[in-house]
């Protein structure tokens with residue numbers, strides 16, 4: 436089970452951005468609406484909880500920075516800190532909330548939104564399954580709750596864990612962002628802030644969490660996952676794309692399985708397509724939440740393979756991420772045209788953004804795979 440870093444110094448990477456945030460909290464000047472942007476696994480949720488602890492901690496400890504400025508910190512042991520930290524495992528908390536909803540009567544289920552409340556003054560709003568969008572009912576709860584003064588801590592904090600909103604929910608959120616009550620802080624986590632309405636973005640301060648260098652992630656893995664063989668650690672460090680959390684939790688077996696399917700799609704473009712094999716593969720991707728996850732994993736690994744092909748084509752083989760497939764990628768790269776790789780990347784972008792915006796309820800993977808295979812060399 437993931438636990439939070441015990442101090443801000445244990446949070447990996449992005450030191451300057453974090454000092455800035457801590458200084459703002461210590462000075463009571465943290466923007467009321469804040470977007471934490473960065474790739475999946477960069478630590479957005481972890482950091483949001485740590486910032487919440489720094490604002491709510493009963494002891495309000497301070498560190499002194501070299502220039503004499505005070506940096507907000509947290510004790511980690513008071514009742515406010517421990518309750519907030521109890522939500523460290525977001526996936527587990529969402530599963531619990533979904534299971535609780537399943538227990539309800541049918542008529543209540545429909546109107547019950549998934550929310551996580553580790554502390555009376557801290558509300559965590561994840562995208563509501565199965566559509567995985569933040570819905571109007573969730574934002575309404577935020578609005579209602581924001582009208583009350585905090586009960587047991589200095590601030591009321593709302594953490595919205597994704598940038599994917601239903602349209603009415605996004606419009607409704609604007610109302611809180613326009614005039615946030617003095618005690619309210621909203622933290623929005625976004626992989627891609629471009630997904631948010633421009634009117635939402637313009638009312639928030641944006642802090643970006645950047646990617647960590649490959650070497651730093653390799654060192655981290657050597658330290659925390661010594662059980663993983665060095666060659667695999669080198670591979671994971673590249674595949675995690677600069678995200679420490681992603682690297683630490685990386686499931687290489689699952690990635691390799693998804694990648695085998697993605698590779699099949701590319702191979703079929705480089706040779707006479709074997710439609711039976713393709714169909715057999717796409718048939719294993721079923722509808723529903725599980726199928727959607729599997730499809731996302733396939734599309735992500737396909738994106739990395741296509742990028743690697745482009746890196747080889749651009750004469751920068753040292754940047755290739757799928758280092759264990761280098762020979763095969765070179766072979767495929769010599770057969771497939773640059774136009775095909777570019778076209779496939781564009782097609783993939785469309786499919787992925789459609790999935791994010793929920794335009795394609797059940798994606799026709801079969802059609803996409805077929806399309807990739809026919810326009811081959």
Ligand SMILES: [Zn+2]
Nearest residue numbers: 492510513516
């Ligand atoms: Zn505390």
